[in-house]
Amino acid sequence: MWFEEIHNGFFKQGIKIEKKLFGTKSKYQQIEVYESKEFGRILVIDGHGMLCEKDEFIYHEMMAHVPACTHKEPKKVLVIGGGDGGVAKELLRHSHIEVDMVEIDEEVVNVSKEYFPQIGDWNNPRLNLIIGDGIEYVKNVEAGMYDMVLVDSTDPEGPAEGLFDRNFYAHVFKILKDDGLVVAQGESWWIDMPLHKQIMQVIGEFFKIVMPYRFEMYMYPGCNWNFVLGSKLYHPTADMIVQRADMLDGLRYYNADIHKASFILPNYVKKELGDLYKW
Numbered sequence: 001m002w003f004e005e006i007h008n009g010f011f012k013q014g015i016k017i018e019k020k021l022f023g024t025k026s027k028y029q030q031i032e033v034y035e036s037k038e039f040g041r042i043l044v045i046d047g048h049g050m051l052c053e054k055d056e057f058i059y060h061e062m063m064a065h066v067p068a069c070t071h072k073e074p075k076k077v078l079v080i081g082g083g084d085g086g087v088a089k090e091l092l093r094h095s096h097i098e099v100d101m102v103e104i105d106e107e108v109v110n111v112s113k114e115y116f117p118q119i120g121d122w123n124n125p126r127l128n129l130i131i132g133d134g135i136e137y138v139k140n141v142e143a144g145m146y147d148m149v150l151v152d153s154t155d156p157e158g159p160a161e162g163l164f165d166r167n168f169y170a171h172v173f174k175i176l177k178d179d180g181l182v183v184a185q186g187e188s189w190w191i192d193m194p195l196h197k198q199i200m201q202v203i204g205e206f207f208k209i210v211m212p213y214r215f216e217m218y219m220y221p222g223c224n225w226n227f228v229l230g231s232k233l234y235h236p237t238a239d240m241i242v243q244r245a246d247m248l249d250g251l252r253y254y255n256a257d258i259h260k261a262s263f264i265l266p267n268y269v270k271k272e273l274g275d276l277y278k279w
């Protein structure tokens with residue numbers, strides 16, 4: 001048996017599966033968990049692989065520590081989506097950070113607690129879990145409430161569709177302080193450059209600095225994946241706090257050199273992005 005993911009109708013990638021452990025249709029989406037020998041357990045939402053035990057640390061460390069080691073003093077952080085708990089757990093390694101996490105689907109949280117208990121840090125008193133729609137949540141938050149917003153969402157289908165449009169980012173910009181920054185799941189240069197450019201464009205409508213940074217995700221189609229960082233003030237490489245990155249203990253992917261290197265762009269990407277790249 002195989003878990004196969006077809007992306008954009010032209011690219012297929014698969015992982016050999018031992019068995020299906022769980023499956024349900026929540027109010028919002030189809031949630032499944034599979035067991036595999038090489039990749040460990042795999043979380044699938046609406047047919048798309050979200051994470052697997054073997055490489056989740058790469059995604060979660062990169063989404064959390066790059067901004068947390070760029071912002072001078074991040075205290076209040078909003079995570080939108082992220083129902084597996086991995087991004088929040090990495091953020092909480094920084095003792096000065098408090099996390100509000102707004103996840104639309106309580107079932108994703110329940111399934112993650114049951115099948116991936118090591119990924120979250122659910123009992124941490126600095127984590128405030130809110131079950132709700134991130135798109136509605138940002139409309140009702142006071143201006144300047146947060147230092148950072150991290151959008152750890154599914155692809156732009158179903159409940160996540162509005163997390164990719166300019167109205168959402170107008171609110172994200174407003175709820176960030178004057179030195180705030182945002183990071184969003186940025187899709188793939190190789191498999192979905194048009195969507196990557198759309199995310200760069202929408203974030204660039206509001207933020208002075210907009211830069212993608214890359215990482216490998218072996219279970220994602222094509223393996224080459226990005227986050228997009230938008231910043232009102234801090235530059236992710238010029239202002240990065242190397243000492244803070246060096247002090248993080250027990251990480252398996254992120255370090256100060258990876259932080260800097262992940263922002264280096266190949267020529268074909270520079271050419272594609274043109275003025276969308278704002279540094």
Ligand code: SAM
Pocket residue numbers: 045049050051059080081082083084102103104105108132133134135152153154155159160161163185
């Ligand atoms: N790392 C993953 C990836 O990119 O494949 C994303 C992981 S995380 C499980 C994505 C989460 O976003 C899901 O749990 C989903 O329920 C949540 N989500 C989707 N739309 C949302 C919305 N409008 N508000 C809050 N959470 C949302």
